[in-house]
Amino acid sequence: MDKFLEQFSLTVEDSFSSTNYIAYILLCAALLYLLAVIYNRYGQSISNRSQLSKVLMIVGLTTFIIISIVKSSLALSLGLVGALSIVRFRTAIKEPEELGYFFMAIAIGLGMGANQLLPTLIGFVVLLLIIILQHKGQSSSITQNLLVNLTCDTDKKTAIIKEISDTVSANTTQVEVKRIQHEETSVAINFLVKVKSLEDLNSINTKLIAIDPKVQVTFIDNTL
Template identity: 55%
Template structure:
């Protein structure tokens, strides 16, 4: 009975070391920063990678803190399972790649929080090498742009113009994500997030859209914040 009570009790005073904790959290932050750079450089998501990459650091450090707390107590570990059962993601992850990087950030936090320095560093290095190999020549030289399109047209022509615009944008882009579309009385507004291989594709999209209607307004904006 005494053994079970000892396992359920907290042992921070015996096991917790401030220098070790600080060193581990600093190393964890450095690894997560490198993960951020890897995601921005080699990720293929057309969403704002620079913005999401900052979240990876927060997720990894939060995981580190949680594991550092619960690893010394069986009671806290069991309580964590119950607490996580009520947690739900309110924002859907659109691309599997984003989920993969989130798991990488969590694994770094888990490893460093459990004081497993060498396995964490070796595992992270291997993952980075794999990412670099898989990303080689993938979307090489490409970049993302916000494409804003405004067109005045009659209500009966809206379906036709929508189909033509979508076809032109899709045929000249590596990836396309429709962020917003607005239909008003005599107007249509589109907001696409597109990934194109070169500036020439931007010109082609613009020229082809102007063939639909000379009055169409086309604006390309950088996707970087």
């Protein structure tokens, strides 16, 4: 009975070693940094990957800290379940790939926080090999912000927007409309596009100009 009650104790284990804790959290940070580099290099998400890669490190290290605290006490573990039940995440995950990398960051934090070094390293290496092998054979892609500005009559705006959108969609591998701005005699559209090569960008530019010679087309690097 005494042993059972000891599981609910809020005291930290006597075997806690600050040296081991520092070593594990530094190693966890190193693995998360490598994960962020891999995501920036091999990720296919059209969103700004540099921003998400920073969040991956924060999520992983936060998971490490939580697991390091609650693993020594069943009471803390139960309290964590209750605390998380009232948390609501409002930010939508736009692409499944982003969710996959978030789970990888959480898994690294869990494994290192529980002092499971070998299983974590083996699993991490296997996942990296899978990501790299999947990326091999795939053509490299270019992600750009595409700004389209055009002066037109009010009654032609709807048709012009549709024609521009269809042209951009037909010549890109992935497209996302970021902003459409209507003014009295003009239309401004901001797309986030992914293409296979610079030739595709030139093709989009040529076809948009063919819609109307007055159209203004601007490409901006997505990493800026």
